[in-house]
Amino acid sequence: MNQAELDTILAQQPESARQLCHDVVRLLENVAGLAGSVKLGWRSVNFRHDVAGLVCAVFPHEDRVAIYFENGRQLEDADGLLQGSHLKKGRFLWLYPGEPVPETAIVMLVAEAVALKL
Numbered sequence: 388m389n390q391a392e393l394d395t396i397l398a399q400q401p402e403s404a405r406q407l408c409h410d411v412v413r414l415l416e417n418v419a420g421l422a423g424s425v426k427l428g429w430r431s432v433n434f435r436h437d438v439a440g441l442v443c444a445v446f447p448h449e450d451r452v453a454i455y456f457e458n459g460r461q462l463e464d465a466d467g468l469l470q471g472s473h474l475k476k477g478r479f480l481w482l483y484p485g486e487p488v489p490e491t492a493i494v495m496l497v498a499e500a501v502a503l504k505l
Contacts, residue, residue, distance in 0.1 A: 389425055392427060393409075393425050393432065396427065400448075401449060401450075406484070407451075407484045411452055411493075414493060415445065420438065420439075420501065421434045421442065431444045443457060450484075451484070453479045453482070454493065455477055456480070460474070464478070
């Protein structure tokens with residue numbers, strides 16, 4: 388991933404949102420088979436799996452970070468973390484600076500999202 392491009396989309400965000408976004412991106416980069424790429428036009432980091440294709444995207448906001456799951460409607464979401472029931476296909480997870488990041492749950496959602504597309 389291009390760090391300079393990531394810094395560009397985060398430049399206008401407060402430090403707390405920048406740090407949270409970096410933490411989430413780092414977590415997703417460590418999931419086997421996922422690769423992130425910054426999309427300047429979307430102001431996002433899109434994560435593709437080498438076989439399953441687009442799995443999720445990270446969208447930084449001023450007061451939070453969203454992880455959008457492309458096929459989120461199909462995910463189990465046993466912890467009830469996903470929002471967006473009004474959406475036809477995707478779902479999103481809001482993360483807020485200062486709150487714990489549910490790393491295990493995120494990795495499980497990503498694994499399930501990949502499995503659904505294989």
